[in-house]
Amino acid sequence: MKHELQVEILKELMQQLDEGRNIDAGVQYRMPTAPYVCREQADREWQSFFSNHPQLIGLSQDLPGPGTYFTMDDLGIPMLATRDQQGKFRVFLNACRHRGAKVATEARGKKSIFLCPFHNWSYSNTGALLAVPDEAHFGVIDKSCNGLIALPSVEHDGLLWVHPQPDGHLDIEELLGAELVAELSSYDLGRHGFMGEKTIDADLNWKLANDTFGETYHFGKLHKDTFGQLFYGNNLHFKLFGRHHRFVTASRGIDAMRSMPEAEWQISRGAFVLYYLFPNVQLICSSETATLVRIYPDPANPGRSITRNSFYFTPEAAAHAVATDAEIADASAAYIPNRSGPSLKVIFEVFNSTIEQEDYVMGAMQQKAAASSRLKEVILGRNEPALHHFHQNYREALNEPPLEPVQSI
Ligand code: FES
Numbered sequence: 001m002k003h004e005l006q007v008e009i010l011k012e013l014m015q016q017l018d019e020g021r022n023i024d025a026g027v028q029y030r031m032p033t034a035p036y037v038c039r040e041q042a043d044r045e046w047q048s049f050f051s052n053h054p055q056l057i058g059l060s061q062d063l064p065g066p067g068t069y070f071t072m073d074d075l076g077i078p079m080l081a082t083r084d085q086q087g088k089f090r091v092f093l094n095a096c097r098h099r100g101a102k103v104a105t106e107a108r109g110k111k112s113i114f115l116c117p118f119h120n121w122s123y124s125n126t127g128a129l130l131a132v133p134d135e136a137h138f139g140v141i142d143k144s145c146n147g148l149i150a151l152p153s154v155e156h157d158g159l160l161w162v163h164p165q166p167d168g169h170l171d172i173e174e175l176l177g178a179e180l181v182a183e184l185s186s187y188d189l190g191r192h193g194f195m196g197e198k199t200i201d202a203d204l205n206w207k208l209a210n211d212t213f214g215e216t217y218h219f220g221k222l223h224k225d226t227f228g229q230l231f232y233g234n235n236l237h238f239k240l241f242g243r244h245h246r247f248v249t250a251s252r253g254i255d256a257m258r259s260m261p262e263a264e265w266q267i268s269r270g271a272f273v274l275y276y277l278f279p280n281v282q283l284i285c286s287s288e289t290a291t292l293v294r295i296y297p298d299p300a301n302p303g304r305s306i307t308r309n310s311f312y313f314t315p316e317a318a319a320h321a322v323a324t325d326a327e328i329a330d331a332s333a334a335y336i337p338n339r340s341g342p343s344l345k346v347i348f349e350v351f352n353s354t355i356e357q358e359d360y361v362m363g364a365m366q367q368k369a370a371a372s373s374r375l376k377e378v379i380l381g382r383n384e385p386a387l388h389h390f391h392q393n394y395r396e397a398l399n400e401p402p403l404e405p406v407q408s409i
């Protein structure tokens with residue numbers, strides 16, 4: 001992010017804190033709860049947003065060198081992502097052309113040749129079928145047209161994208177728009193190394209899981225002992241990029257900026273910068289660290305979702321974080337903001353546990369209330385524009401009528 005923009009955002013957040021105000025969208029919406037439980041809508045979302053839409057599935061360093069790979073099944077199809085000897089990123093259907101067994105069964109690893117466990121057909125990491133055992137018995141196979149089925153894939157500014165349909169259209173500039181592409185590229189995300197991941201399997205609709213990233217109103221209440229120690233809450237700088245948005249809220253570190261020359265301000269030291277990328281990604285970025293949150297529906301159950309949190313640090317930040325963790329003697333000290341830069345402990349433990357034990361506990365309650373069919377609507381406040389955008393967004397994509405503004409509640 002350009003320094004000028006970092007300063008502009010930090011100044012706006014300082015002003016909100018000084019004046020005791022939050023962002024004001026100037027409108028409230030009543031939001032029906034049926035989209036959280038409706039089976040028919042869940043099917044349409046799955047078809048439109050997950051089976052037929054480009055997906056961000058990782059950062060470049062999820063495949064840190066030639067011969068590395070990872071697998072995923074979150075889009076309802078088995079997928080194998082590889083980096084070949086020339087460094088090219090590819091994605092395939094993780095299904096053997098003989099009778100469909102997975103050719104890779106581990107979550108991630110390093111392997112240039114994939115040997116199907118069933119009858120040992122083998123494939124290269126470029127997808128080529130290399131060998132068929134006992135071919136004299138099986139019959140001759142034309143290897144040139146029986147490689148793994150390729151899915152459209154592209155590595156763009158450190159982000160790994162796939163389209164889950166073999167004939168799908170994948171154009172990142174078109175998907176994100178030039179302004180957002182330029183901003184994301186400024187983080188140099190290709191340098192951020194994979195540090196760990198956490199999966200949260202929870203009883204809440206995927207949109208309720210996304211909703212927890214959509215306002216700062218709850219930070220000082222629900223998260224008073226966790227995120228609330230690190231972030232002020234009740235302040236927000238918000239910008240739309242078509243179906244995507246940027247969401248920035250002040251951390252306690254913003255106080256230190258006030259006595260520093262503007263030329264030395266760094267947004268990562270004073271705020272939390274999050275990009276929502278339609279349909280299911282929350283990407284928290286800085287030039288040192290990144291947290292990629294991908295939220296997937298359970299296609300068989302609108303009341304369940306899977307959240308995958310992946311953490312990335314630049315080599316310098318990783319070295320610093322290890323040293324910082326060594327300094328932190330106990331868990332409570334980990335909550336001291338910006339004690340000495342990013343800490344693995346803070347990023348992993350606080351982030352994961354806050355989501356799982358606080359946000360998603362609320363989400364599971366909200367899911368039950370929606371499933372009761374007695375609570376027909378909820379209210380989105382003037383201080384919750386990211387929620388307005390998220391819900392209007394998918395409604396528009398599904399050809400649903402927009403939410404109606406409320407003049408008075
Ligand atoms: S299914 Fe893979 S070798 Fe038979």
Ligand SMILES: [Fe+2]
Binds near residue numbers: 212213218359
């Ligand atoms: Fe939260």
